[in-house]
Amino acid sequence: GRQLYQIPILHISEGFNHLPLVLSGALIVLFSVEHVLAMLHGKEVIPSWH
Structure with a gap:
């Protein structure tokens, strides 16, 4: 089967490491x-900051 790599303390997939890159690209x-x-x-x- 497919092995999922998890961040031990958070118990979430290592794939979440790429989420900031995907969001910033979007x-x-x-x-x-x-x-x-x-x-x-x-x-x-x-510009909205003016």
Whole structure:
């Protein structure tokens, strides 16, 4: 069978080590899509931190 590697103290799969990378990649894609759509519509993206 398939052996699952777990983080001992947390009892979760080692696959969760990759979750931050996947989430940050998804956020980068969303950011890029927003800017591409704004460019296509001739609008400027207003930064939310201003």
